[in-house]
Amino acid sequence: MARRMRGRVDTAAISRRWRQKHMEAEQMNVTAVHFGCTGFVGRNVAAVAAHHKMTNILPYRFRSGGMGGVRLQKHIEDGTYGQNFSTDYELDKEFVVKAMLEKVDHVTNAIGMWTEPTVTGNSQSWFDMQGVNVEWPRMLARWCREMGINRLVHVSSVGADPNSPCKYLRQKGEAELAVLEEFPRATIMRATEMFGQTDWNFSRLLKAQSYLKVVPVPNGGCRIMQPMYVSDFAEACVRAMSLDHTEGRIAELGGPIRYTMTDYLRWCAEVNDLYHLVQPVPYHVMKAIATVSMMNPGKGAIVGPRMGAGTWCSEWVDRQYFDNVATPERDPDLLDWEDFGIPREDLMRLEDRYFLVANLYSRSNSYQETGHLI
Numbered sequence: 233m234a235r236r237m238r239g240r241v242d243t244a245a246i247s248r249r250w251r252q253k254h255m256e257a258e259q260m261n262v263t264a265v266h267f268g269c270t271g272f273v274g275r276n277v278a279a280v281a282a283h284h285k286m287t288n289i290l291p292y293r294f295r296s297g298g299m300g301g302v303r304l305q306k307h308i309e310d311g312t313y314g315q316n317f318s319t320d321y322e323l324d325k326e327f328v329v330k331a332m333l334e335k336v337d338h339v340t341n342a343i344g345m346w347t348e349p350t351v352t353g354n355s356q357s358w359f360d361m362q363g364v365n366v367e368w369p370r371m372l373a374r375w376c377r378e379m380g381i382n383r384l385v386h387v388s389s390v391g392a393d394p395n396s397p398c399k400y401l402r403q404k405g406e407a408e409l410a411v412l413e414e415f416p417r418a419t420i421m422r423a424t425e426m427f428g429q430t431d432w433n434f435s436r437l438l439k440a441q442s443y444l445k446v447v448p449v450p451n452g453g454c455r456i457m458q459p460m461y462v463s464d465f466a467e468a469c470v471r472a473m474s475l476d477h478t479e480g481r482i483a484e485l486g487g488p489i490r491y492t493m494t495d496y497l498r499w500c501a502e503v504n505d506l507y508h509l510v511q512p513v514p515y516h517v518m519k520a521i522a523t524v525s526m527m528n529p530g531k532g533a534i535v536g537p538r539m540g541a542g543t544w545c546s547e548w549v550d551r552q553y554f555d556n557v558a559t560p561e562r563d564p565d566l567l568d569w570e571d572f573g574i575p576r577e578d579l580m581r582l583e584d585r586y587f588l589v590a591n592l593y594s595r596s597n598s599y600q601e602t603g604h605l606i
Contacts, residue, residue, distance in 0.1 A: 268342030453494035461580035486558030
């Protein structure tokens with residue numbers, strides 16, 4: 233397996249970050265299917281697998297509640313790094329899913345839902361949060377066991393706990409138990425909130441900072457975050473398929489730096505030449521604002537995305553009262569970056585990638601040569 237995956241940056245220029253420029257072993261005979269490949273995390277996992285020269289099946293749904301198409305994956309279907317085959321499916325179609333499973337060795341599941349689609353006017357999902365976050369991983373793990381799949385990698389979240397008062401984290405904890413019950417050799421990948429060029433988390437805060445000027449923050453802005461670059465996490469997911477010592481274990485991964493919400497917004501304001509103005513909002517008031525944002529037909533125009541899985545939803549408000557920090561040191565059985573052969577100093581820091589997006593909301597940007605006052 234390659235020591236480092238990413239040979240090029242998103243602009244197709246050769247990256248200077250990676251230590252290795254080629255693969256140490258060919259993997260053209262390795263096949264995998266990546267459920268959730270049209271989402272933010274899944275599409276990066278599929279791209280990393282293609283860079284590792286795997287043969288991939290990319291299933292997509294027409295009624296996923298968001299960007300259900302596979303169009304964003306077309307750039308890796310040129311046969312340069314691997315072979316990718318896209319096909320449509322639905323969560324409750326057992327014969328369709330098993331038809332894909334019988335053709336592959338490995339499976340990754342990056343399907344998840346942040347909020348109930350029934351309260352979102354633009355969502356077309358046929359399934360609620362319980363069905364997507366809990367029942368689907370259980371069915372997939374059972375079908376993988378029945379079809380003799382070699383490795384199953386399930387994407388979860390840091391803070392997942394069946395007893396959590398937060399519905400999203402509670403369902404993620406239930407899903408972990410269900411997957412390990414049906415497929416004991418599965419690898420659970422817990423992740424902190426991730427950033428990237430198309431994320432629905434941090435770029436929405438920048439959008440609010442640019443348009444609203446005063447950013448409403450729940451929990452007094454005291455929530456501790458540990459942002460992680462999505463391609464780092466995707467590489468760990470792909471490596472989990474090939475490493476024997478990850479079978480049946482749980483990994484808890486986070487970024488190299490921890491911030492509070494207030495410190496993060498202050499830093500972004502300084503880089504983007506904006507005013508750092510935040511307004512702490514009580515829990516019930518923020519829940520009301522998020523509910524109106526979800527139900528408003530014009531949502532996405534100013535403060536939030538047009539889909540319920542975005543930042544400004546009631547479940548997002550609940551998560552702001554739980555620190556999003558990876559602590560694998562608390563349990564020796566939890567996997568860390570070093571267990572995947574990824575040195576912590578090689579992780580992408582926030583400033584290396586994030587401000588490619590931040591430049592869209594800035595008056596001047598010191599990270600861009602063309603940054604200037606407008």
